Amino acid sequence: MKTSLIQKYNVPGPRYTSYPTVPYWEENNFTAEKWKSSMLETFQKTNTSEGISLYIHLPFCESLCTFCGCHKRITKRHEVEHPYIDAVLKEWKLYCDLFSTKPNIKEIHLGGGTPTFFSPNNLEKLIKGILSKATIADNYEFSFEGHPNNTTKEHLQLLYNLGFRRVSFGVQDYSTKVQTAINRIQPFHNVAKVTFWAREIGYTSISHDLIFGLPFQTLDDVLDTIDKTNSLHPDRLAFYSYAHVPWIKGNGQRGFNDEDVPKDDAKRLLYEEGKIRLSENGFHEIGMDHFAIDSDSMFTAFEEGKLHRNFMGYTTTNTKLMIGLGVSSISDSWTAFAQNEKTLEDYYERLDKNEIPVYRGHILTSEDLVIRQHILNIMCQFETDWSQDELKFLEIGEVIESLKEMEVDGLLKIFDNKLIVTEKGKPFVRNICMAFDLRLKRNTPQRQLFSMTI
Structure with missing residues (x-):
């Protein structure tokens, strides 16, 4: 019966970080002016009572991980940091110039790409620039994604000093064969080091991202990764299904053959057995693909019926207005979605014209x-x-x-x-x-x- 259900229901389907999903946006009915109107209406209604959320996309990576479906720019040239930070701060200023009062920030999340590609000094410039035009709401939550190979203690300390208390480290899998296939060579001791640093500094929620269904991945690989992860005692986990979409991502997901990727019942077994092992280690299933220990705020939000989901995934913070800053970022005013230009060149060009750089969206x-x-x-x-x-x-x-x-x-x-x-x-x-x-x-x-x- 288990086999037949997986074969029966394993069909292409959205992950539902929004509704309507992006392919079903009515772009012909969308304009930047309609977005501004919707955004400002929501801002006026909710800024004082609940605040707003910011998602800041930092797109640069030094190497390409072939499992990744995010918008990114691969480069080892760190001189790209300064102009990008300046552009994001200019975009934020364009928004702030529209507001009648200072924005009250409830949530900031730095995603990517690789946020820790940027130097601590440049991240400080970014966050201080954002906060200089805003107030901070009560019970705010600032979080970021860190790459274990390049996150330094200085990164962690600096962001902690700026109010960040949650960090997520991308782990994926510890098998050398799997890491080679996805071009993500990352020793366990690198993950352990940054996790211990974060705990020592005082971060209250440390998350690890794991993926099942990766090329060449076996059940022993998944269980070994979970056991190693558990030894570091993170507060929450994302246990994602690998999305094999080479028709979208092109050569980036062609570093291995289709037959190397676990499918159907073999793939589902990785999740079911992994979930059992997580449960044995005190992790509770929260929403789809997420787990948390009972002292973590995500578990509390789930138990209290306050868990929320948006373009950043699951969050304990439910604001009607989320502004996405940076190339390809998506914003949400609850009654409208808007996505920024997808290429750096177009993003910079729009900002040079003093335009908020949205290029498509949907009015709900x-x-x-x-x-x-x-x-x-x-x-x-x-x-x-x-x-x-x-x-x-x-x-x-x-x-x-x-x-x-x-x-x-x-x-x-x-x-x-x-x-x-x-x-x-x-x-x-x-x-x-x-x-x-x-x-x-x-x-x-x-x-x-x-x-x-x-």
């Missing part, structure tokens, strides 16, 4: 907002309900009917006005969300847009 319809809430509920709490009028929509009956087969398969339970994902159904949460995805249903893609769901 009233239906989008309802579906978005249902998908968020399922992704963050493994349940949703439509007892309130504001969460009902015309096709709700058809959606529930389409989920009846999943109920027969034991993946969820349907009540009069509620749906609950079962323990058995958690690996299939993306499939369950797809039943609510009206845009996907109405316009089935003619070519593969998404990675496999399992």
Whole structure:
């Protein structure tokens, strides 16, 4: 039965960091002026009460990791740091010039690329420049992604002094064969060193990112990686499914053959056995692909029904307005999405013209907002309900009917006005969300847009 379910439901599907997903944005109905209007309306309503979030994309990496699906620029030339920091601060100024009051920052996340590609001095210039035009909200959360090979104690101390208390280190897998295949050679002692430094300095939430389904990866590799990870006692983990999308990423994911990548039941076994090992070590499953110990804020947010999901993934901070700064960053005003120019050249050119560098986006319809809430509920709490009028929509009956087969398969339970994902159904949460995805249903893609769901 387990085998047939994986074969049955392992289809291409979105990861749902947004709804609508990016391929279904109505770009023809989007303009930069509409984005500004939506953004300012949300800012006026929420800046004082809940604050705003900032995602800052730092795109540079010294080498290409072939598992990576992020927007990045590969270079060893560190003179690129100064002009990029200046550009991000200029973009932030363009936003601040539109605000009627100082932005109240609830969350900052530095992502990439490799944020620790930048020198501590340049990161200090960036963060101090951002905060000079803002106030800091109560219970704020500042976090960043660190590469274990180039994160220094100076990086960690400096960012801690600026208010950062959460750090995520990319680990992926400790097998030498797997690391060679994905071009990410990273010894265990490098990860141990930065983890111990972060703990010594005072970081309160340390996360490690692991990936299952990588080329040549075996069950022994996954369990060995988890055991080594557990010996360092991180507070939370991301245990991601490798998204094999060579038709999107081109040669970057062609450093190995398709048959070298675990598939279907073999891949799912890596997750199921890994999850058992994580549970034995005190990690609780939080949303999709995430785990935390019971003292971590993410576990608390999940237990209290406050977990949120956006373009940064899962977060304990739920702000209606998230502004993305830097090349390719995506912003969210709750009623609109906007993405920045994807190339550095176009990004710099727009800023030279004193323009906020968004080039595409989507204005959410009233239906989008309802579906978005249902998908968020399922992704963050493994349940949703439509007892309130504001969460009902015309096709709700058809959606529930389409989920009846999943109920027969034991993946969820349907009540009069509620749906609950079962323990058995958690690996299939993306499939369950797809039943609510009206845009996907109405316009089935003619070519593969998404990675496999399992």
